[in-house]
Amino acid sequence: MRCEIVAVGTELLLGQIVDTNSSWIGEQLALAGIDCLRHTAVGDNRDRMLDAFRGALERSDALIVTGGLGPTQDDITRSVIAELMGAELVRDESLVARIEAVFGGRGRSMPANNLLQADVPVGARPIEQMPGTAPGLVCPIGAEPGVDGDDSPKVVYAVPGVPWEMRQMVEGTILPDLKRRAGISSVIRSRTLRTWGHSESGLAEDLADEIDRLDREGGVTIAFLASGMEGLKVRLTAKAATAEAAEALLADEEARVRAIAGEIVFGVDDQTMESVVLDLLVERGLTLATAESLTGGMIGTRLTEVPGASRAFVGSVVAYDGAVKRDLLGVPADVHVVSEEAVSAMAAGVCAHLGADVSVAVTGVAGPDPQDGIEPGTVWMATCVDGAVEAWRTRWPFDRTRIRQFTVITVLDALRRRLLARPVG
Amino acid sequence: MRCEIVAVGTELLLGQIVDTNSSWIGEQLALAGIDCLRHTAVGDNRDRMLDAFRGALERSDALIVTGGLGPTQDDITRSVIAELMGAELVRDESLVARIEAVFGGRGRSMPANNLLQADVPVGARPIEQMPGTAPGLVCPIGAEPGVDGDDSPKVVYAVPGVPWEMRQMVEGTILPDLKRRAGISSVIRSRTLRTWGHSESGLAEDLADEIDRLDREGGVTIAFLASGMEGLKVRLTAKAATAEAAEALLADEEARVRAIAGEIVFGVDDQTMESVVLDLLVERGLTLATAESLTGGMIGTRLTEVPGASRAFVGSVVAYDGAVKRDLLGVPADVHVVSEEAVSAMAAGVCAHLGADVSVAVTGVAGPDPQDGIEPGTVWMATCVDGAVEAWRTRWPFDRTRIRQFTVITVLDALRRRLLARPVG
Numbered sequence: 001m002r003c004e005i006v007a008v009g010t011e012l013l014l015g016q017i018v019d020t021n022s023s024w025i026g027e028q029l030a031l032a033g034i035d036c037l038r039h040t041a042v043g044d045n046r047d048r049m050l051d052a053f054r055g056a057l058e059r060s061d062a063l064i065v066t067g068g069l070g071p072t073q074d075d076i077t078r079s080v081i082a083e084l085m086g087a088e089l090v091r092d093e094s095l096v097a098r099i100e101a102v103f104g105g106r107g108r109s110m111p112a113n114n115l116l117q118a119d120v121p122v123g124a125r126p127i128e129q130m131p132g133t134a135p136g137l138v139c140p141i142g143a144e145p146g147v148d149g150d151d152s153p154k155v156v157y158a159v160p161g162v163p164w165e166m167r168q169m170v171e172g173t174i175l176p177d178l179k180r181r182a183g184i185s186s187v188i189r190s191r192t193l194r195t196w197g198h199s200e201s202g203l204a205e206d207l208a209d210e211i212d213r214l215d216r217e218g219g220v221t222i223a224f225l226a227s228g229m230e231g232l233k234v235r236l237t238a239k240a241a242t243a244e245a246a247e248a249l250l251a252d253e254e255a256r257v258r259a260i261a262g263e264i265v266f267g268v269d270d271q272t273m274e275s276v277v278l279d280l281l282v283e284r285g286l287t288l289a290t291a292e293s294l295t296g297g298m299i300g301t302r303l304t305e306v307p308g309a310s311r312a313f314v315g316s317v318v319a320y321d322g323a324v325k326r327d328l329l330g331v332p333a334d335v336h337v338v339s340e341e342a343v344s345a346m347a348a349g350v351c352a353h354l355g356a357d358v359s360v361a362v363t364g365v366a367g368p369d370p371q372d373g374i375e376p377g378t379v380w381m382a383t384c385v386d387g388a389v390e391a392w393r394t395r396w397p398f399d400r401t402r403i404r405q406f407t408v409i410t411v412l413d414a415l416r417r418r419l420l421a422r423p424v425g
Numbered sequence: 426m427r428c429e430i431v432a433v434g435t436e437l438l439l440g441q442i443v444d445t446n447s448s449w450i451g452e453q454l455a456l457a458g459i460d461c462l463r464h465t466a467v468g469d470n471r472d473r474m475l476d477a478f479r480g481a482l483e484r485s486d487a488l489i490v491t492g493g494l495g496p497t498q499d500d501i502t503r504s505v506i507a508e509l510m511g512a513e514l515v516r517d518e519s520l521v522a523r524i525e526a527v528f529g530g531r532g533r534s535m536p537a538n539n540l541l542q543a544d545v546p547v548g549a550r551p552i553e554q555m556p557g558t559a560p561g562l563v564c565p566i567g568a569e570p571g572v573d574g575d576d577s578p579k580v581v582y583a584v585p586g587v588p589w590e591m592r593q594m595v596e597g598t599i600l601p602d603l604k605r606r607a608g609i610s611s612v613i614r615s616r617t618l619r620t621w622g623h624s625e626s627g628l629a630e631d632l633a634d635e636i637d638r639l640d641r642e643g644g645v646t647i648a649f650l651a652s653g654m655e656g657l658k659v660r661l662t663a664k665a666a667t668a669e670a671a672e673a674l675l676a677d678e679e680a681r682v683r684a685i686a687g688e689i690v691f692g693v694d695d696q697t698m699e700s701v702v703l704d705l706l707v708e709r710g711l712t713l714a715t716a717e718s719l720t721g722g723m724i725g726t727r728l729t730e731v732p733g734a735s736r737a738f739v740g741s742v743v744a745y746d747g748a749v750k751r752d753l754l755g756v757p758a759d760v761h762v763v764s765e766e767a768v769s770a771m772a773a774g775v776c777a778h779l780g781a782d783v784s785v786a787v788t789g790v791a792g793p794d795p796q797d798g799i800e801p802g803t804v805w806m807a808t809c810v811d812g813a814v815e816a817w818r819t820r821w822p823f824d825r826t827r828i829r830q831f832t833v834i835t836v837l838d839a840l841r842r843r844l845l846a847r848p849v850g
């Protein structure tokens with residue numbers, strides 16, 4: 001089963017938006033075990049769309065078209081597919097009712113143009129999932145008369161360009177239909193272990209024997225993905241006859257990788273460093289404050305992106321100005337603001353000032369220029385747990401943005417390790 | 426002159442990376458007045474690359490290929506183009522020397538594989554710009570014997586997939602060469618006015634007469650781009666015989682749009698709300714503090730993304746916990762933490778606490794759940810200038826992330842307007 005993706009929209013060619021849909025669909029196809037040969041983007045132009053669709057169907061068995069299903073006169077995907085099929089467009093009254101219901105549910109009356117979205121080429125069927133007002137389509141290509149469209153030699157799927165609408169249709173209808181057509185009965189599942197504290201090449205070296213074993217024995221594959229302040233991700237992918245068997249393979253492999261990688265694994269899948277630290281704090285009944293200089297509030301920002309952060313996070317003092325470090329956080333007047341003494345005083349001071357049990361503190365030079373002869377990238381970090389401060393220095397070889405981002409995850413990771421070593425309760 | 430872009434890389438098809446290069450090149454082509462018919466992504470596969478390149482050259486006059494120019498055996502763009510041209514690959518000794526010099530300059534010895542990057546199809550020439558170790562190529566297609574390659578009927582350009590290397594080559598060599606081939610002597614320049622405080626449809630309505638005038642008279646076009654917490658961008662694009670004439674058209678149009686849109690224009694091009702507010706503060710010799718609750722430090726984070734923020738920004742109190750609002754910022758014990766009284770006390774309190782001249786303060790419910798019966802999206806904001814507090818309430822119909830983002834730009838915009846109304850010095 002070979003598949004291609006065609007994204008429709010002049011705004012894609014003009015660079016007004018980036019085509020993230022094709023990338024997401026490509027990833028899902030790979031996970032489902034379906035080859036994807038090509039991604040194409042074309043403008044809202046009948047001849048060029050038809051040419052792109054025909055070319056894709058010559059090379060491949062299935063085509064996923066994104067975009068051009070809206071209610072305006074630029075949205076011609078439905079009628080171009082009808083032409084490709086040599087079929088009439090016929091209004092589907094059940095779709096009319098569903099579209100009207102969506103508008104009614106939002107308390108709006110439906111513009112007449114939206115009725116065009118209920119037009120379906122004869123032989124095609126609407127995709128069941130319809131999270132917005134644009135129906136998706138499953139369009140059999142080349143079926144002999146009397147043969148069910150589900151068994152057609154080729155197939156075109158049309159989905160809206162709106163990412164969350166597209167995703168529901170791909171997951172709910174297209175991937176299962178492609179797997180059925182391809183005769184794929186195996187199930188692929190993946191799990192991402194999130195790590196911090198080791199380079200990609202270093203971790204690959206540590207895992208080399210395990211990766212060799214997997215290469216020989218099969219079942220699970222391992223891939224690395226460096227993701228900036230989200231950490232270095234290790235993706236495990238398992239293929240098995242059933243979902244249960246695939247999950248069992250993943251659980252076994254996760255245990256093996258954790259046994260090798262140890263404490264650098266901070267979370268799984270959607271867990272972030274911030275959510276993990278907050279959970280550890282809540283488990284231990286501790287409250288957290290941050291004292292930030294070069295990060296300017298970014299540690300607090302990240303922590304409060306997690307719903308329910310208020311269970312443990314009380315607040316921050318962002319001491320960008322030296323006077324604030326001294327007056328509020330008790331940094332002595334005679335020490336430099338980028339020093340071990342300064343960051344230690346900040347960590348202890350913010351616990352006292354905000355009445356928190358534990359804290360993290362950072363001070364440094366984000367650049368681009370040196371400060372008092374201290375090079376950009378020089379950062380002092382500290383954690384304070386149960387009144388005990390630990391401080392250390394790092395020198396990042398990065399630009400301003402990444403100096404700040406790497407500082408955030410690094411100082412939170414240090415706190416995570418100290419919390420793990422501290423008994424619950 | 427019709428152009429296409431082919432991005433090479435199996436990782437693109439697998440969704441491991443998103444193809445932002447094609448989008449960026451598409452935008453540059455549009456600005457240069459060159460039509461782009463199609464973007465394609467294919468894997469690192471000889472037959473499929475050749476098929477994609479040939480298809481593009483049948484439809485179009487020029488093809489820009491990104492990726493596949495590295496030193497590994499997967500990187501076959503050079504040899505596929507040689508096959509397309511029916512030409513031998515010959516090692517270019519001057520390129521060998523340049524590549525060796527790059528490695529030498531970085532204090533590393535060159536792996537032997539990198540020499541493959543110096544192979545050039547006979548008839549092609551290296552692109553002058555070479556910011557990395559991968560040379561780009563200009564490859565004439567279909568030139569009659571004896572005819573200069575610069576006058577060939579068609580042309581393929583090959584550039585690396587690394588964005589900053591690709592961009593220098595596109596700007597330095599490919600766009601000028603395409604414009605020369607297309608006989609385009611006109612110059613296109615654009616300028617982006619950044620606005621906050623009006624919807625896209627509202628602003629389009631205000632500017633409708635001006636857009637009609639431009640449609641009739643030509644010279645400049647206007648496009649809108651809603652960009653979240655970066656504001657609603659209004660892009661002016663001018664075409665003229667010279668750069669000076671295009672800039673003059675833009676200056677005239679900017680004045681016209683500003684006269685209609687008024688104070689909602691907060692900046693131009695790379696100016697951000699944060700950089701504009703910081704500049705206004707520095708001009709007036711004022712210092713700024715922030716008191717943040719639901720934004721958790723995001724206002725401080727954004728302000729300190731601007732190099733030199735320390736000229737005006739002294740710091741923040743992130744008072745996520747109610748006790749911090751009361752103890753540090755003087756919010757009275759008997760008022761709700763999401764109220765006019767609370768946000769006003771926060772704005773005045775943080776000026777006193779951090780010794781700042783002006784402040785912004787925010788408190789609200791980011792969701793997803795209501796708090797004390799107050800709906801998510803309910804936000805109180807305040808500014809304090811010269812000791813005078815102004816507070817107001819907003820109800821955002823957004824998710825947690827956008828509630829926080831829109832709050833940041835909105836409260837900073839309110840401060841901007843108050844600063845503009847305050848005399849300098």
